[in-house]
Amino acid sequence: MTDATASGLPDARPQGSSSLLQQDALMKRRNAAEARFKFYGIAAISVSLVTLCVMLWTIFSDGVSAFRQASLELTVTLDAERLDPQGDRSLESLSKVTTIGYGNLLTAALNDYMAERNISVEGVSPKQVGEFISRDAPARLRNMVLADPELIGQTIRFGAFASGRIDGYMKGRVTMASAALDSNITPEQLQLADRLIEAGVLKSAFNWRFLTNPDASDQRPESAGLGIAIIGSLYMMFLVAIMVLPIGVAASIYLEEFAPKNKWTDIIEVNISNLAAVPSIVYGILGLAIFINFAKLPASAPIVGALVLTLMTLPTIIIATRASLRAVPPSIRDAALGVGASKMQTVFHHVLPLAAPGIMTGTILGLASALGETAPLLLIGMVAFVANYPSSPLEGGFFDPATALPVQVYSWASRSDPAFIERSSGAIIVLLAFLLVMNILAIVLRRRFERRW
Amino acid sequence: AAARDNVQVTGSSTVLPYSTIVAEAFGENFDFPTPVVEGGGSGAGRAKMCEGVGPNTVDIANSSSRITQRDIDTCAANGVTEIMEVRFGYDGIVFASDVNGPEFNFTPADIYNALASQVVKDGALTANTHAQWAEFNPALPAQDILVLSPGTKHGTREVFDERVIIAGCKETGAHALFLAVVAGDDDSAKNRAANGECTKLRTDGRNVDIDGDYTETLQRLDNDKNAVGVFGLSFYQNNTDKLRVATMNGVVPSTETIAAGDYPVSRPLYFYVKTAHLDVIPGLKEYVEFFVSDDMAGPDGPLAQYGLVSDPELAATQAAVAARTPMGPLN
Amino acid sequence: MTVALTLSLLLVLAVAGFFLGRQRAIASAQGNIRVLHSLPNYYGWHGAIMAAVPALMFLALWLVVQPMVVERQLVSFFPADRVESDAARTLIMADVRRVAMGLDVAVARGALSLQQAIDLRTETASIREVLATVGVALGAEVTPEVLQAAQRSRELTATGALLRSVLTFVLAFAGLAYALKVTTKDFRARNRVEQVMLALLMLASTIAILTTVGIVMSMLTESLRFFSMYPWQDFFLSLTWSPSFQGNSQLGLAPLLWGTLYISFVSMLVAVPIGLFTAIYLAEYAGPRVRSVVKPMIEIIAGIPTVVFGLFALVTVGPFLRDYFAQPLGLGTSGSSVMTAGIVIGILNIPFISSLADDIINAVPQSMRDGSYGLGATKSETIRQVVLPAALPGVVGAILLAASRAIGETMIVVMGAGAAARLDMNPFQAMTTITVKIVSQLTGDTEFNSPETLVAFALGMTLFVITLGLNIVALIIVRKYREQYE
Amino acid sequence: MNDMRIVERDVNTQKAKITARGVQVHYGTTHALKDVNVDILANTVTAFIGPSGCGKSTFLRCLNRMNDTVASARVSGEILIDGENIYDKRVDPVQLRAKVGMVFQKPNPFPKSIYDNVAYGPKIHGMTRNKAELDEIVEKALRKAALWNEAKDRLNSPGTGLSGGQQQRLCIARAIATAPEVLLMDEPCSALDPIATAQVEELIDELRASFSVVIVTHSMQQAARVSQRTAFFHLGNLVEYGETGTIFTNPSDPRTESYISGRIG
Amino acid sequence: MNDMRIVERDVNTQKAKITARGVQVHYGTTHALKDVNVDILANTVTAFIGPSGCGKSTFLRCLNRMNDTVASARVSGEILIDGENIYDKRVDPVQLRAKVGMVFQKPNPFPKSIYDNVAYGPKIHGMTRNKAELDEIVEKALRKAALWNEAKDRLNSPGTGLSGGQQQRLCIARAIATAPEVLLMDEPCSALDPIATAQVEELIDELRASFSVVIVTHSMQQAARVSQRTAFFHLGNLVEYGETGTIFTNPSDPRTESYISGRIG
C-alpha cells in the first residue's frame, strides 16, 4: 500500500513555461474545435428555425387570405307568391320551396339591382350574374325565412358570399388571363365584378364564418369553414389529455419505480418502444377492429378518435416520462425512504414533482403530434364530410360525428377547386394557433414545476 | 345502443365530391340531418358495408367500380342479403398537360408506345427505349416523355389499363405477340396473361405512379412542365386555366362526348344501398331518391355542372330506386 | 336497476366508506392520530376501496359473463344443425341480440308495452316493421325461434340485472363492514391502499401489452387470409412490387423494405446531428432567455401536420434537389426521391430528438461538468466526453423514437418520395416505403377481399416484426452502455 | 478545542437494542459483508470505523433495510430490533425506517423549502394535529441540528440553496424531526466544520439519553469522542467490537491495532 | 496515528505564485467574499480553514475561474498567477484550469471506466503520443492517489461503482494526471479513511516539491499537518493569513483565536 512513494510524479509541466496570456498551438486548435462545436449548435438551430420560417411563411402567405371573404350586399324582396305558394305560412308548405327557388330569388335581386343602377357588361347573361352568388346563400336565406315566416313579403338586406372565383379575383388568385382559359368564369364576369366593386355592393371583409361554418361541398369553397373540425379537435384533445396523462404516468411509474427488473418487464419495455414505432395507420386498423367493430362505438365519433390517438401517443409519453423519472437523482429517493416514507409516498411526493417538467414536455409533444395526425382517423370514419355540429359533451357530443383540423387540411388539399388550397393553408394556421396555445400552456406549466435542485 | 339519426355513406374518393354535393343539398332542403359522407376507397367502403346490418354499420357504399361476387358473398355471410345497386353516372378520365405546353392528340397506341415496358419494333417485341413522343408518332411534339399515371391503388388505374394500355397494346400488335409467347391452359387464360404483359409499364422514371390525388398530379405537373398527367374530368373542368386537355382518337373529352360514347376512357359510378336500412335509418330513402332525381344527377343538375357525365339511363335507375329493386346476381 | 344507477350508488357508498373508515380509525386511537399506524386518510381510502372495488370487479365480471351464460341458454331454441358451426351460431345470436335490443328500445320508446313485448308473436305481427318504427334495422324477417329466443333472453337479462344489483350491493356492504371491522389503530391501512394503487399502476402498464395484442390480433387473421391467397415465398422473396387490377399482381416485400430503410437512414442522417446539436446548444450554451424562446419554436415543428411537410417536400425541396444536385450530378431527373423525403422527415424529427435530449442533458448533474472543467477541458470536450456519455441511454431513447417516426411516416413519403417501389442505390430516385403501401392498399379502390388489399396487413405484420427486432437490439445496446451517475 | 481525548464513559449494561446474527450482504457477485454478529445497545452511541470500502455503510443500511432499494443487494442472516427480526416478512420496512432514522454521507435535502424538508417526516407520520405543533417540531429539530440561527429567516427558501455543511445539518434536522428510536448516521460530519461538528457531537450525546445512535465515521478522534462502543470493520468482516476505550487503547485483534496506529487501510 | 501535531516546516521564501488583490464575489445578491488579499507561495501547501459557509470554496473556485460556470457569480478584483491576471480578457480559462487543477468536495467521477477517468485530462491536453505513455501516466496517477492496488484489476469497470472514498481518490488521481502547476483541493479527504488520508497528505507534501497546493479543510489537524501557510476565513472575510504554526499557536485576530479554540463557528 505504499504506492504513493513507489514512483515519481507524472511528468510535471515545465514551470512557468507558458504564459496564460498566450495560447499555445494545441490550445488554439482546441479553441477552434470549441468554436466549431458551438457553431454546429448555432447552425443546427438555424437550420431548424429557417425551415420553420420558410414553412410558416408559405403557410401564412397562402393561408391568410382564407380569413377574408368577398360578399355581396343584396336587397331582396321576399316575394310571397314564390316562397309561399299555398299562402298559409305553415312550415310544411314553406319548406316545399327548395333552395333552387331561393337561388332564383337572389339571382333576380342582383339582376334587378344592376338594372336599377345601369350596371351591365356586354356578354354577361343574367344566369352568369347569378353565378356571382355563393350556392350557400339560398340555403341561408331559406333558413332565415323558415325560422321567421313573418319575413315573407318584406324587403330585406341580405349579405351573400360571392362565389369562389369572384372571391379569388379580389384576392388576386384569378386574373383576366386565367379567366380566359377558365371554364367556370369569363373575363366579362370579372369586368362586371369590377363594376360591382365600384358600386360598393361587392366588398371583402374578415371572414368569421371560416372559423364557425361547417365544411362545404366542392361547389362552394367560399362557405367552407372549420367549425366542426375545431370542435372535433377540441373534444379529442380533451379526451386524449385526460386519458393519456394518467395512464401514461401511472404506467411509467410502475415500470420505472416498482417493476422488478425481469423478463416480463423487459417484454413490456420492448413492447412500448415498439409501439412507438408502429405506423399510425396501424392504430387506425386497431381502432376499427376494437372500438367500432367489437365495442360497437359509433364511427366518426370524437370518442373513438380520442381512444385511438390515446393508444397511439401512450408509448411516446411513457418513454418521455420514464426518461424524466430516471433523471431524478437516487439520493432524493434515499432521503425520503430514510425518513420513513413508503415507496409510493416517495414517488408521489418527491420523484414525480421533480420529473414534472420532463413529463409536461413529453405530453405536449405527444399531444401535438396527435393533434396533427390524420392517418389513423382515416379508418375510423373521421375523414368525412360532416355538416351538423356535434352537441355539447354533456349531451353526448363525444359520440356525435365530427371531423378534426388535420382531416380538414387533408381533405381540402385534395379538392379540385383551387380555392380550397387557401382554405387548407388557413386551416393549418388555425392548427398552428392551437399548437401555440398548447405550447404556451406547456411553458407555463413547466415554469411552475421548474427544477429547483 | 341508441338509434342513429343520420345517414352514413362511405367509399370511393371519386364519388365523394358528388356525394357531398348531394348530401349538402339534402341537408338544406329536407328536415333530416345532413348525411355523413366518407372517402377512403371503394374497396374499403364495400367492405364496411358488408360488415353487417345495424345502426353501427354504414348505409351506403360509394364505388367507382362494380361490386364483385366476392364482396357479395362476404355481405351475405354477414347477413347483408339485399343490396340495391345504383348507377348514377360516369366519370371521364382525361390526359392533360401544362396549359402553356404544346397540344397532344393521342391514340391509345401512343400511350402504349410511351409507357409499356415492351413495345413492337420491326415486328418484334423489344424493351421500350422511347425518350420523346415524336420518336414513334411524328404528329406528337418532340418533347421528353413523362406521364403521371394513376397509382395502382386507384380505380382510375383499372380503366387506364383497360381502355388505354390494353387497347393500345392491341392496336400496336403487341398483344398478339404476347399471346404467342405466354403460357396458359386455354384461350381466356392466355388472353389474361397477355393482358398482364401489356399492362407492365416501364420503370425507368418516364412513367410516374401517383398514389395521391389529382391535386398532387397537378402539383407535379407544375414542377415538371413536360409531363402529361391523368385526371378526372371534373378535376380538369375546375382547372381549365392550368391544364390543356389532350384528345383521344381525335375526340375532345367533355360530358357530352362521353355520354354519347365518343370518348372512350370513362367508367360508371355506383353506390350500393343496404335495403335493410331503408325504412329504418331516417332520411336514407329520401337521400337515395334525391340523389338520382333529375334535380341532382340530371344533365343540368349540379353534379353534371361539377363534371359528372349524366347517365343516359337515369330514368330506369330512378324507377329501380322507387321500386327498391335489390340487385340480382352479377352477370 | 341500470348499471349507471348501480355505479352512482356505489360511488355514494365509497364516499361513505371514506368518512366512516377515517372516523373509526381516529376513534380507535382516541383521537390521538400519532398512535395510528397510518395517516387517517389512508383508513378512509381503505374504507372507500373496500366498499367499491370488489363490488365493481364483481359487476364487471358479471357484465362480461352474463351474455355468455344467456347465450348458452338460448341455443336450445334452435335446431342443433343450425347452431353447429361457430359462424352460424354467432350470426343467429347477433340476430337474437338485435331483436332483443329492438324490443328494449321499443318498450323504452313506448311503442310497445312491457306485456306486449312479452306476448309478441311472429304470427300476429311483422316484427321487422314494429322494430323499424323505432329505428332498429333487421336484415330479414324474424323467425319464431329468434323471437322466442329474444324474449327469453330479455327475461333472463332482467332477472340477471336484478340479481346483479343485489349481489353487487351485498358485496359492497360486506366490503365496507369488513373494512370497518379491521380498522384499528394497528391496522396497516397505508400498505393496503398502496397495494391497490400499485395494482392500478400495474394495470396501466399492461395497456401497452394489450395494445400490442390488439394490433397483432387485428392484423394476424387478415395476414393469414392474405397468405392463403398469395404464396408467402413470393411475398418475402420476390424483388418486384406491382399490384394490378388484372389479378396478376406481384407483391414482393423487398423494394418496399429497401425504400423504408433507405429513407429512414437518410432522415436520421439529418435529424440526429441537427437535433443533437440543437439540444446541446440549448442545454449547454444558450442562456435561459434564448432557450425559452427557441425551444418552443422548434417544438412547433413537431406540431405542423405532416401534410404540410409533404407539400414542402413536393413544392420546395424536391425541385431544389433535382435542379441543383440530381441533374448536375447526372443522377436522374426525378423531383421526388429518397433524399427529398429523407431530408424532410429528418427536419420533422428534429424537435423529437432535440427536446427530449435537451431535457436529458439538463438532468446530468452539474458536478460532472465541474469535474471536467476542473481538469481544463473546454466546454465542447466536456460535452462530448462527459455529458453525452452520461446522457447516452436517454439520448438513444430519443433517437429511437425519432427513428420510429421516420419508419412510420406516410404523407411525406407519398409526396416526397413518390409511390414507385424500386430497388435502387441512387438516393435521387423515387422510392416508397412499407407504410405508404399499407395506407394506399388499404384505402384504394381494390376489392377488399383480394390479395392486393390484404397485403396491407401482411406488410403491417412484417413491419411490426422488423421494428420489434430493431427495438430488441436497441434495448440490448442501451443496457450495455447504460451507466449510472451520481 | 476537542482533540483526541479518549473518554471513558459508563456503558449501559441494559439489554441490546439491535442484535445482528450472521449478517451477510452480497452486491451481485461482490461479497460486501461477511457474517457480522453484533449487539448494539440502547442509549449508547456506537461508532463503526474501518477503511474505505470495508462495508460500514452497507451494514448501516441493513439496519433500516435501506438496502432493499438496491436491486443487486442480497441480505441474509437476521437483525433483531427489540427482539423482532426486521427481515421478517411481516415487518413493514417503512414503519421500520420511521423507527430507525438515517442521515446520509452526501447531503441530500429535498428540492423544497427548508421548512418543508424538516416537516416532511412528521407530516407523513401523522405526528401533529395542527400547524402550530408542526412549527414547533420543525423549530426544535432545526435547533438541535444547530441550524436554527442560520435558517430561521429563510425557512421558505429552498434547502438546496444552503452550503454543503448547512445542507448536511438540515438532513440531520430532518431525521431528528421524526423522533426515531435509533438514529443511523453515515459520516454525518464529513461535510461540517469543527464548530458545527462539535455541536452535532453534543447533540448525539444528548440523543443517547433516549435513543440508540449508530455512527459511521472516518475520524477516529470523533469515534473516540462521541461513542461508547466501537466496531471495527475490515474487508467486509467485523473484526472487533467492544468498548470504545478498550478498542482504542488495547485492541485485541492485530488488524485493529494496525489500523488504529495507521499501518493498514 | 497522526494526531494534532503542529509541524513547523521551512516555508519557502520565494516569490508568490498566486496573488489576490481585492477579490470580491457576489452570488446574485449574496456577498460571499469581501475584499480578499492574499499571496499564495510556490512550493507551499496553503490551507484555507473557517466555518461552514464562510467562502472558502468560493475563493478556491476563483483561483481557477470555476466560478465562471455559475451564472449568478460575479467576481471583481484581480488574481495574478505568475504575475498574469487570470481575469484578463486574453486569458483562456481552459488553459488556466489545465495549469490549476482541482479536486472537489463531493467525489464526481465521470460515468466512464476508471482508466478513462484518469486518462481524460492527459488526452485532452495532448500530453501523450501513444497508448503506452498514457498507460504509464494513468498508472502513476493511480499509484499516487493510493488507488492502484484496489483498481488495477478493474481498470475497465466504471468509476461510479467504487465506494465513496475510492471515488474521491480516483478524482485526485484524475487531477494529478494532468500535471498541474497549482492543485486546488476542496476538502479532498472528507470522504477518506485515515489511512487513505495519510497517504494523500503524504502525496500533498510530495507535490509541494514542484507545485503550489491549496487545500480547503475542516480538519484543523489536517491543516496543521500538511500546510505551511494557513488562511482563516470568516463570514466572507479573510481574517488572518500566515504561517501555519503561528496561526495555530499564536493567532493575532481574536476571531481566529475563538475558532481555533472552538468558541465561534
Ligand SMILES: Nc1ncnc2c1ncn2[C@@H]1O[C@H](COP(=O)(O)OP(=O)(O)OP(=O)(O)O)[C@@H](O)[C@H]1O
Ligand atoms: N450499490 C452497490 N453495488 C455494487 N457494489 C457496491 C454497492 N455499494 C457498495 N458496493 C461495494 O461494497 C463494498 C462496501 O461498500 P460500502 O459503501 O459499504 O463501504 P464503506 O465502508 O461505507 O466505504 P466508505 O468509507 O468509502 O464509504 C465496496 O467494495 C463497494 O465497492
Ligand SMILES: Nc1ncnc2c1ncn2[C@@H]1O[C@H](COP(=O)(O)OP(=O)(O)OP(=O)(O)O)[C@@H](O)[C@H]1O
Ligand atoms: N451557487 C451559489 N448560489 C448562491 N449562493 C451560493 C452559491 N454557492 C455558495 N453560495 C453561498 O455563498 C456562501 C459561501 O459558500 P461556500 O460554498 O464558499 O462556503 P464554504 O466555506 O465552502 O462552506 P462549506 O465548508 O460548507 O463547504 C454561503 O453562504 C453559500 O450559501
Ligand SMILES: [Mg+2]
Ligand atoms: Mg460509506
Ligand SMILES: [Mg+2]
Ligand atoms: Mg465548501
